[in-house]
Amino acid sequence: MNFDLSEEQLLIQTTAREFAKKELAANAEALDQGKGRETFLANLSSLAELGFMGLNVDPNYGGTGAGTVAFSLAITELARACASTAVTVSVTNMVAEVIQSVASEEQKQTYLPKICGGEYPAAGFCLTEPGAGSDPSSMRTSAVKDGDEWVLNGSKAYITSGEYAGVFVVWAVTDKEAKRGKGISCFLVERETPGLEVGPAEEKMGQKGSATNPVYFDNCRIPASALMGELNRGYQVALGELAGGRIGVGSLALGIGLAAMDYAKDYAKEREQFGQPIANFQALQWMLADRYTELEAARLLIMQAAALKEAGRDFAPQASMGKLYATEAANRACYDGVQILGGHGYNREYPLERFARDVRITSIYEGTSEIQRMIISRGLLAS
Template identity: 80%
Template sequence: MNLNLSEEQQFIQQTARDFAEKELVGNAATLDAGQGQDEFLANLKKLADLGFMGLNVDAEYGGTEAGTVAFSLAISSIARGCASTAVTVSVTNMVAEVIQSVASAEQKQNYLPKICSGEYLAAGFCLTESGAGSDPSGMKTTALRDGDSWVLNGSKAYITSAEYAGVFVVWAVTDKDAPRGKGISCFLVEREVAGLTVGPAEEKMGQKGSATNPVYFDDCRIPASALMGTLNRGYQVALGELAGGRIGIGSLALGLGEAALDYARDYAKERQQFGQSIANFQGLQWMLADAYTEMEAARLLLMQAAFTKESGGDFGKQASMAKLFASEAANRACYTGLQILGGNGYNREYPLERLARDVRITSIYEGTSEIQRMIISRSVFS
């Protein structure tokens, strides 16, 4: 692949970086303290206006048509300013892509412009359940056909942006007698439909600005036209989109790791001990050298996965490798940065404490590191 970014990719990366610095960094700590939600939501609309909610969506639906490489660059840049904003943008793009991939022409025309324009501030990906996380084929939510409608019953867990999502892609069992994973379909469900309830937000360790909620379906009646794609073939759709989502989360982790290291580097230049800047000590220099090297390796893995996806190739293994390495390396980078700050790193006055909490989830959601190793090993031994 050509590692030189196109003019469009450079522009998108720089625009995201500028927005993160001007609009996101200042509100990140406020969000972490449980405030600043209005500004957070306003920034989602601004990002939509800039084209960041449909980066890989066709222009006819209001998308940017920038591709997966640009998407990865954008998420990393946004994450440097605010992880909560970055995960919202990543998941919303993932929902937009699944709609573009398998929805009917009418569904695309109805929902994609609303997502891309920010009329819907976000979109939700309803796959995980309390008993079906790493193994979504074990889901219990059902959709039963009743005349010209489908009736949903069940619940979903840990749904990003559920409080302010305008539409959800929901997976449910439509043939309970089918083999495991074969009788699942996906549906487009609007936020205000009767029978859909969003539960209270989870009290999380990090990324507190991004709402994460359970979603309940109690005799939730939706039209027959809400079925998206082929009946009983929704599980395959979910697996494909999760692979793409891993590029987003790996990119998010990369941005957090870079932000932590850059802050620690600049701090080390100013911090004086033993009569000199601590940046002069070789032990600290090597800590940063190793961490920056891992971040660069993560970037290259992500670019390879993004380029393969953008080129129409089989990118599943590459996405898992990139997500695994980037998330684990970013966790190490944030703790390295915290260690360099010493006691100040443990103090909420400095951003390293928050970054260390924000990055932790990246090795869990969109498939844990252990699940990524399973996917990679299957490919190795196939």
């Protein structure tokens, strides 16, 4: 088994790390305070120019074509500096991948270059609804055929980059008589389409630079050509893309956890109590050892899932395992980081309290830890 990265993967990892340190880290605190949005958008544009908005998209459509492993490496490095930027890049890549996977050739040619090239600052994945979160099959947003158009009505909730997205992939019920999850289709809807309204950003605990908005559809008319993939087969598309998205969230959590541990480790070597650095105390040494070990295990789980996906093999169980373990391990790392800093860890003057708030959502979005355990156990019991 070869754990070495290719030259291209190493280049992408290094480029992401350097860009994150130079451009993202300085703006992360400002974003957390509700500032720095212009810099945030400028950074997204720069990341598109560097090829980070279509890492697993064919170069014929403006993507990088570097694969899922490279995508995971990039998201981890970006998240070490700014989780808000990392999640925006991750979801935009996810939207680009679903378009590449199931869209028509005309749709690919129309939208992928705009996403990958940065003409659209981001793209939106409209699946979750106020009453359909962990169970998206219970969605109520509908699409009714009217001549050569579809008419969308309903609402979506917690849509990452809602106010920045140039295009949305939207799931809606197209056959109300079908069995649950069988009559759902997906559509491509442009941001400026009449009848589509993006609501005010949610006031969140963390990742505040990433806009999370409700999206409303009120007799929103879209052309028949906006249907993406097969009619009434959209739910299967959503499930497949969520599995891929879990690699992104696991990678993001890993980056935050590593940032927290690295800061806590350096602090422990400098902070003195009882006449010596607190790094000399076994309690802290074991805390660091346990958390770094868990984060390394998380990295390997995520890399396994990414490598399987890149090879075209079934990767969903490994993606759930990686997402579950990485997000839980990263939460522990951030809270232990706060503990190592003591009172300073609770103070906004230090980044640990931001890391602790930013990491919390990773065990919730793209499928909660409880949902991941259901997916994993279902697979185990079926074998």
